Amino acid sequence: MNLRRITLIVLVVFWVIVILAYIVGFVVLKDAKII
Amino acid sequence: MTSVKTHMRNNTGWMLVVLLCLIPIMLWYRISPMSIRFASMYATIISMGQLTGLVGATLFAISLILSGRFRMTEGLFGGMNRVYIAHHIIGGIGFILLMVHPLILLYTRAMVSYNKAALFLLPGQNVSDTLGILSLLSLMALLILTYYVKLHYHIWKLLHKFLGASFFLGFLHMFVTQSDVARDMPIRAYMLGIGAIALCVYVYRTILGRWLVRKRPCTVTSLVPLAGDMIQVGLQPHQPIKNCEPGQFIFLSFNSRSFSPEWHPFSISSINPDGTIEVIIKQLGDYTKSIAEICLGMNASIEGPYGRFYHDAKTPKQIWIAGGVGITPFLSMAKRLNTETAVDLYYVVHDQQEAVGSGVLRELVQVHENFRVCIYDTTEQKARITAKTIQETSGDLSGHDIYICGPPPMMNSLKNQFKSLRIPGDRIHTEEFSMS
Numbered sequence: 001m002n003l004r005r006i007t008l009i010v011l012v013v014f015w016v017i018v019i020l021a022y023i024v025g026f027v028v029l030k031d032a033k034i035i
Numbered sequence: 036m037t038s039v040k041t042h043m044r045n046n047t048g049w050m051l052v053v054l055l056c057l058i059p060i061m062l063w064y065r066i067s068p069m070s071i072r073f074a075s076m077y078a079t080i081i082s083m084g085q086l087t088g089l090v091g092a093t094l095f096a097i098s099l100i101l102s103g104r105f106r107m108t109e110g111l112f113g114g115m116n117r118v119y120i121a122h123h124i125i126g127g128i129g130f131i132l133l134m135v136h137p138l139i140l141l142y143t144r145a146m147v148s149y150n151k152a153a154l155f156l157l158p159g160q161n162v163s164d165t166l167g168i169l170s171l172l173s174l175m176a177l178l179i180l181t182y183y184v185k186l187h188y189h190i191w192k193l194l195h196k197f198l199g200a201s202f203f204l205g206f207l208h209m210f211v212t213q214s215d216v217a218r219d220m221p222i223r224a225y226m227l228g229i230g231a232i233a234l235c236v237y238v239y240r241t242i243l244g245r246w247l248v249r250k251r252p253c254t255v256t257s258l259v260p261l262a263g264d265m266i267q268v269g270l271q272p273h274q275p276i277k278n279c280e281p282g283q284f285i286f287l288s289f290n291s292r293s294f295s296p297e298w299h300p301f302s303i304s305s306i307n308p309d310g311t312i313e314v315i316i317k318q319l320g321d322y323t324k325s326i327a328e329i330c331l332g333m334n335a336s337i338e339g340p341y342g343r344f345y346h347d348a349k350t351p352k353q354i355w356i357a358g359g360v361g362i363t364p365f366l367s368m369a370k371r372l373n374t375e376t377a378v379d380l381y382y383v384v385h386d387q388q389e390a391v392g393s394g395v396l397r398e399l400v401q402v403h404e405n406f407r408v409c410i411y412d413t414t415e416q417k418a419r420i421t422a423k424t425i426q427e428t429s430g431d432l433s434g435h436d437i438y439i440c441g442p443p444p445m446m447n448s449l450k451n452q453f454k455s456l457r458i459p460g461d462r463i464h465t466e467e468f469s470m471s
Contacts, residue, residue: 003127004182011175014134018156021141025153 048111048121052097055229059089062222066215077146084139085214087132092209092226094129095202096233098122103236104248104341114343115284116467126198130178133171133205163211170204177201189295199237206230250288250336251276255329256311263389264318265360266326267304272337275310279303281367282345282438282466286338287314293328298338302363302440302466304392305370315391317360344466350436354429355380356420356449358441359389364466365440366392369399369406377405379429383420383441387412419445422452432458440466 063085064072072082101108101122104115112118137156145152158165180186180194209216209226216223239247257269270287286298305313316326345368355378357365362382372378384390387410396408409428411420426432437453439446446465453463 003124007127007131007178007182010131010134011179014138017138017141021145021149021153021156025149025151 048108048113048117051111052094052121052125055097056090056093059093059222059225060086062219062225063089063215066219066222077143080139080143080146084136084143087136087139088209089216089222089226091129091132091136092205093229094125094132095205096229098126098129099199099202099233100236101125103240104338109341109343114466115341116344116465120467130174133174137167137171163208163213166204166208166211170201170208173204174198174201189297192297196241199234199241202230202237203234206234248338250338253335253337255331255333255335257313258329258331261315261391263359263386263391265315265391266329267313267315267391268329269307269311269313270335270337271309271311276312276337276340279306279312279340280342280345281306281371282364283340283342283367284364284466285312285314285340288336288338289329290334290336291328293325300341302342302367303340304363304366306367315360315363315366342466344438344440344464350434351376352435353378354425354432354435354437356383356425356437356439356441357381358383358439358445359385360391361439361441361466362390362392363440365438366395368438369396372399372403372406374403374405378403378407379425380406380408381411381420381425381428382408383411383413383445385412385414387415420449422449422456422458426456432456436462436464438464438466443467 071078073079101118104118108118109115112121141152141155144155154160155164156168158168177194177198181191186194206226209230210223211217216226251272251274253270253272255268256271257267259267259269261267281303284300284302287301288294288296288298301314301316303312304315307313316329318326342364344364353376355365355368357380365380365382369378369380380396382390382393382396387393390410393408393410400406400408411424413419429435432453435458437458439449446467450460450463450465454460
């Protein structure tokens with residue numbers, strides 16, 4: 001697997017996590033604490 | 036022995052890169068004991084976040100330093116083509132680590148509150164995080180455009196130049212953040228040092244390169260149209276170029292409105308006794324499509340020469356493989372061939388009519404009894420050249436050094452094939468810089 005492909009995978013994972021963090025943090029849970 | 040020396044030197048650059056990455060890890064390690072650094076899941080994740088940031092920033096700095104085209108780095112990696120390959124790999128790994136860095140820290144925020152985690156990714160919360168986010172977003176945008184979008188070369192080059200600005204924002208983020216770098220003097224000094232060197236190289240090469248980088252003015256003194264949309268351009272430097280070796284390449288820029296001002300690499304096809312050098316230009320990209328505009332007396336500038344493709348060649352038995360315009364470094368090498376060296380040159384072309392320099396090669400074959408040329412016409416043979424074909428033609432390849440210059444897929448394929456024939460990797464030499 002070449003570096004371009006690995007970088008692309010990390011990029012996609014990055015944005016999936018970031019978007020999920022926004023959705024969970026701001027839309028679903030707002031300021032709910034888990035601890 | 037020569038091969039071992041070459042192998043050692045080629046690895047020196049990479050060993051130095053590893054060392055430069057280990058130094059911040061060691062400095063970070065001594066600040067706080069491991070029992071605290073990895074005391075809990077939370078502490079371990081924080082530590083991983085810090086390490087990815089430190090190593091990622093160091094790699095990014097090294098990548099910028101390598102883009103400076105210094106003779107020292109060329110010596111460390113065994114050729115400018117290898118320096119640029121290292122620049123690309125190191126930059127890519129640094130970028131991956133810099134993307135992982137905020138994700139790990141995001142996880143630590145999410146362990147406290149999801150809302151806090153989401154806020155962590157929004158710019159404007161505080162100066163330090165905003166600088167980091169802006170650095171990473173600009174880095175992503177630029178790398179997506181330069182890695183994955185097919186752009187005109189001059190646009191690609193322009194965008195690539197802005198990577199230094201992303202680096203600058205990232206380094207500001209590192210020093211503003213309340214972290215070990217801000218608190219501990221040795222690690223701060225190290226990161227500041229390597230960052231300052233990288234920024235100086237960036238300013239020297241990218242911002243002020245037009246004035247600071249040494250260029251040699253020259254004039255176009257001969258133009259010979261060749262088959263296959265190629266042209267041989269003779270250049271007379273206004274001052275003689277010393278230490279110019281066969282197989283090297285130069286960066287060339289034509290001082291004409293017909294050409295965009297960026298620099299392109301071209302292999303030297305001939306180094307003449309009167310000081311002129313010749314390059315062969317093929318119409319391949321946006322820039323080289325303008326070759327019809329080149330005229331006698333046109334002024335140009337040369338940077339270089341660079342490259343160590345043939346620098347350490349002392350082995351008496353050699354195989355040269357050229358693909359298309361990849362013949363250019365071999366033409367200059369063949370003209371300086373000594374009588375003790377036995378060379379089999381395989382010149383791969385789509386059509387024999389396009390075999391540029393075949394006349395010169397035929398003359399050289401008459402002079403050197405140990406020099407053999409095989410023009411391999413892929414249309415006629417209805418197959419690509421393979422390492423096995425070469426082995427069948429030249430015999431036992433053990434003890435041979437193999438030099439390949441041609442399109443990257445051809446070079447990669449042949450390299451792998453020779454390795455599968457148990458030819459050691461340090462005996463296979465490729466030149467990636469002559470395909471402009």
